[in-house]
Amino acid sequence: MAHKYVYMFKEGDKDMKNLLGGKGANLCEMIKLNIPVPNGFIVSTEACTDYNKNGKKINDDIKKQIDDCVTQLESISGKKFGDSTNPLLVGVRSGARVSLPGMMDTVLNLGINDAAAEGLAKSAGARFAYDSYRRFIMMFADVVIGVSKHDFEHDLAKFKEEKGYKDDTELTGDDWKAVVERFKKIYRDDQGKDFPGDAKEQLYGAISAVFESWDNERAFVYRRMNDIPYEWGTAVNVQQMVFGNLSDTSGTGVVFTRNAATGDNHVYGEFLMNAQGEDVVAGVRTPLNFTELEKVNKAVFDEFMTHARLLEKHYKYMQDMEFTVENGKLYILQTRNGKCTAHAALKIAIDLKNEGILTEEEAILSVDPKALDQLLHPQFDDASLKAAKKIGAALPASPGAAVGKVYFEAADAVEANARGESVILVRLETSPDDIMGMEVSKGILTAKGGMTSHAALVARQMGCCCVSGCEEIRFSGKSFTLGGETIKEGDYISLNGSTGNVYLGQVKTVEVDTDKGDFGTFMGWVEKVKGAVGVRTNADSPKDAKKALGFGATGIGLTRTEHMFFDPDRLPKVRKMILAENEADRRAALDELLPLQKNDFKGIYETMEGRPVTIRLLDPPLHEFMPQTEADFEAMAKDMGKSVADIKAKATSLHELNPMMGHRGCRLTVSYPEIGEMQTRAIIEAAIEVKKEKGFDIKPEIMIPLVGDVKETKFVRDIIDRVAKDLVAKAGISLDYAVGTMIEIPRACIVADKIVSEAGSEFFSFGTNDLTQMTYGLSRDDAGRILKDYIENVIYEGDPTAKLDVNGVGELMRTAVEKGRKANPKLKIGICGEHGGDPYSIAFCASIGLDYVSCSPFRVPIARLAAAQCAIRGNK
């Protein structure tokens, strides 16, 4: 028997998401639960893969299976494709393994042709029939064929003008029929052939279009943001149409079973009577609150609530549902686990646990670690907020506080962000085309659209503040007026996504206290999970260290000593060291830096109270400390008592063709052992003093960066040992310290065993930023153009350095772990690259047996949750 590619709804269930897509699997499941769902069938994700392999064609076998399912659907519905009496119309929708909201294209009312329109006119009236027909032509032409819908809209406007109509409602059935003919002509003129009257041809076309929408740029962006592999592909749902726009007893709505912004246990949604589903989602008409439905049709409302409660219990999570009422009969079109704010996610997880629906572990697994990010961002300072000039208020679509400069176009927002500006994107309404602009914005303000509009949905997922539906906004070129103020491009505004208020200028923000409430409760559960990878933080100051401790970090995985060198007070001393013409002068300059650096470390040790602290020796090439501009050169020359020419000559001598692979990391200490000596002295003396003064049992971990060879490791280690042992002996107290290596050069992974056995490395920490760049031979600084072309050509789905490259870099890491542990089974191994705060990468780190990950303070809770989830899933 041929491979099965197409499934009737009754053939699937919720566990078949990989094959049928999330939407499809849930439709199947609802059929099983006897929930009223318009019937249909699903073309599987495997068919999508086959389509892409098969030169973008649906193969004949799959076509045949589609035909069989159409026949079955005709039989179930008692309707027939293209029938002039009782025509079968279907909606064709995408449905990937996980939902890509708004990303994929949809075709509704498919199956209408002249005969079917006639049939539809018989049951629903000519007005409805030909209105549906013209909508279908426009949607099909736009989505499947690529004829611009503006051509149709423009023609309709012209027709209305000719007729003297102001509003669509004034058109009669005959008018719409005339419009259908005009639309067909537009299609014919554009395509050089007639609009396809054959329903099967329409269906194949629409299915192909859905498959191809997997390849559009918006889909790539969304997948990249959400770690969704291209390979998954999308399924296609073909479902009998029901019409919310058939009559005044018809309608359509979108409902969350709990409040997606707050997590409150109340249904929260919107509906429109006499409308199609897309009208609600697109935010074109402002809908009614769902609870109003009880007044409009209590039976339907009650029935919906019964289904909603059942589904929430069944799926053990808040549901995001779509429904349509056709002439008073309720249909559920979709259910899925609802996306919500991090705040809501925590509350829902805790409530569901308390309601006995979830176990504690299930509750932990129910929250996306990435979502926590938005909880950790600042909110407005109360006093400043009171003093601020409020210029408007609208829907609090996604919580948080955002301050930034106004831009009106996604592309402008991207550019401004690249310049380092904080951006607020202001739009009439957002569309999937805006996603790149939304991605870089601190906040989004829209004039149209409700709480379930595109802008609101996307902003909530991204943890980006959003105020939507601010209808008082009046646009005028690159400016808008609101509350009597005119705000031009580049002007500052502030948004409160939790209240919906809009303020003029920059309102001061404060950081959130995350110790208390749901966050505290939830992280308390996370804390209890056994066997999770440890979470340390990257911190260069007591302030960062304290912040991370508050977020539950168990130690410091990376202190970058160079960040202290860049301090404006110290830079002259660092430069003096660089300009030194001999070792004695260099030592003199370093002697000035020593007490400063020692104090930095003391502050960090005191904050960490005996928890592990890993300090990395100086890493960047020295030219990074040299001036960039002419004025800087002059200032430095004056400061150093040298000529500008001398300073420039030094800068030139430090210039490197490939600085990433140049004179940096441990290579600096090989050239200037006195740098490593000074830093070791600062690290050890600080530890001795804090141990004596405060009694903390400090064991500094000194990390040698950019190691690639055994002997170089040994050379630097010997310097550290010599200085450290001498200091400890003189101090007259016992002090342990460990010397380890940052593993960030491919060769270090390959000779990892010897780095442990011959150079005595006591710990490893993967510097996956550099390791990735060198393993790929790709400089992140230069990757812009390359990545653009690679992503456009579907070679990479995103920046391969953004998440851990498990197949390449990961293999090298695995090798290093295996070799290192073979030499010393107790070798402590962590990661301190940016990947240490990325859930996907953390899962990999857990799977290869790392002891800890280290990330920036604000990522610590995310990492802790990700680590706990890995442990619950068995660290596989």
Next chain:
Amino acid sequence: MAHKYVYMFKEGDKDMKNLLGGKGANLCEMIKLNIPVPNGFIVSTEACTDYNKNGKKINDDIKKQIDDCVTQLESISGKKFGDSTNPLLVGVRSGARVSLPGMMDTVLNLGINDAAAEGLAKSAGARFAYDSYRRFIMMFADVVIGVSKHDFEHDLAKFKEEKGYKDDTELTGDDWKAVVERFKKIYRDDQGKDFPGDAKEQLYGAISAVFESWDNERAFVYRRMNDIPYEWGTAVNVQQMVFGNLSDTSGTGVVFTRNAATGDNHVYGEFLMNAQGEDVVAGVRTPLNFTELEKVNKAVFDEFMTHARLLEKHYKYMQDMEFTVENGKLYILQTRNGKCTAHAALKIAIDLKNEGILTEEEAILSVDPKALDQLLHPQFDDASLKAAKKIGAALPASPGAAVGKVYFEAADAVEANARGESVILVRLETSPDDIMGMEVSKGILTAKGGMTSHAALVARQMGCCCVSGCEEIRFSGKSFTLGGETIKEGDYISLNGSTGNVYLGQVKTVEVDTDKGDFGTFMGWVEKVKGAVGVRTNADSPKDAKKALGFGATGIGLTRTEHMFFDPDRLPKVRKMILAENEADRRAALDELLPLQKNDFKGIYETMEGRPVTIRLLDPPLHEFMPQTEADFEAMAKDMGKSVADIKAKATSLHELNPMMGHRGCRLTVSYPEIGEMQTRAIIEAAIEVKKEKGFDIKPEIMIPLVGDVKETKFVRDIIDRVAKDLVAKAGISLDYAVGTMIEIPRACIVADKIVSEAGSEFFSFGTNDLTQMTYGLSRDDAGRILKDYIENVIYEGDPTAKLDVNGVGELMRTAVEKGRKANPKLKIGICGEHGGDPYSIAFCASIGLDYVSCSPFRVPIARLAAAQCAIRGNK
């Protein structure tokens, strides 16, 4: 029982070189063969390793073993350390596994103290005894302690002045005794303690000094040049002294059993009567030809010849021997396989084979592949030579023709070479301190020293032309006069190392015909060796290809298409392509390049006559084709009809922070598929035309550079396939081609299996230049300062990119080979990096199963010999 670290000569044999060093093992062997060798013992290389590990101290156990051997030696010789009647004196010499001529320090006459001097005076006279004593003090103080010998020399000169002596021979025994006391005082003043009178203390000190001489800079340079690992360490030979300076019936000499310059089967050497061995080697006095010894003392001459013939047969190679005659009795002090010119090496190998001493395989193994290099370099053009002005003639110490600018100091030579100049180093005589200058020189001219002087020995090993002993040279500051001409620093001269002639200015050179004579015979034997790794060439032009074919290359492993792009006629077209603002303009520029590039390939195919040709797609970043200077920018702007500002803006946009890891290699074809298309078209059209025109069965191998990912490989491969298949179909003839990948990014090694199975790569070629840089995270362009410091600190022994890094890069290569062959057991794998011509690297490539190596035409014979030797040894 404790580990044995010290061996009497009778306890060793020639196969114990690793433990006893080459010199020591051969001394042991000669004892076995009953050849008269002054007896002694050897402190092993393991003791050297222990010394270095043990904080630069000889451990007590080893000291005890030394003491035991001293006792045995006293018993054998009937003399006693420090004895006032019959004192034992020893020489202490270094002896590593392979010889490092002139590199290591030696201490002679050790054991003299006041009592022993008295004893020596009894048997050999006071003059000899105290002369020997003062020599020892000076040598010991200089070599072991580090007191400058100039202090002693200066004092001796003063003493002679006081006494009114002109010459050393005028000093009496009492004078020398007085000098000894003065020398002791110098030592005491410098060191704050007395000169060590205890013979054991002297001995431990000398042994330590030999161990430490392994760490001196000259030793590092020599090891780097000769692939000798630091780990080997050196042994120390402690040998009873015999004195060539005891009387007029005493003497010393150095002999090669054949002519080291020509290979002729005649003993060739030099000797001095009444002299110590160092006098001959150092070239201070001009010695007599060895054959003169027959007249001086026929019995000794005959005895020597008997030993020489025996040793040559025993070692199956030309021997380099040192001897001393003490009061008419012959002692052999050393024998070893002689170093000689490549020309001589071939002749000797062939003669020894013809004499039945060597088998053909042994003969092949007897020639160092690197030595062939000097055979392949140019010689003087006969006509030009006749027209040239000869200004002097001296010893033809190392053959070949050299033309260059004169420099007098090693450091100046190094700098001039770095500026790209050809250098002739002119010195009074060379010393090991000059080795870095010699390394970069095309030729060496010395005023003093014979055929076995330091300059001659080193030059022959390096394949560098050398004329020595040109005593007419008169130096004056940074110039010299010779033959009436004054040559200043930077002036050109020409040297003929085969005749010893020196010419004014630049004499024209021609290339050597290597088809004939010994070279032809020898390479004929090499040709016959079965199972050797194939040798291809890197060639970008028919001329290179033809040259390589002449040297026996079996195909082309790398044609760099960018070399054609840099052609001045084409650069404007390439720049037009780069400046193109859209694909159409780019295609137009590429269309102009197409016929030119196609013709290049036709020429190469025609030359190669159907042998495999691998062509790599464009590799360098585009900014390499942009102007460098202001004038260039202006010229280009004029040429392109654009403003200088526009051109500069483009150059700026192409600038990269780390170009090595930037937009180059296959990344260019991803961004501009039309480049890959044009190149594929040129490659395939040229093949079709040459196949049609000449009938050669051409199968182009198209190589994709800088691959790191499966999909990118597939993307480029698809472009190649599309263009190629279309062209072949249209041509109406069959033409096979292969598409493969250059493996030069670490990640490519890790995903090698998928590059074969999923992207269909048909061959791999390792680009070990880039692979090494990325694996080490070390940019060769920026490595200067780093390497200097690493070499000084004994972290690296040389540029780690110069020979294949077996432990790091090699492991990645092994992984790639294993994974690639797992996906396709017949996968063809080669190497086209610079390592492809390096014997050490070739051995590794053979051991991991590579099918071929590819190198520059002049390296082809070297690679072929290295490959044959690996095959004979079993490719292990």
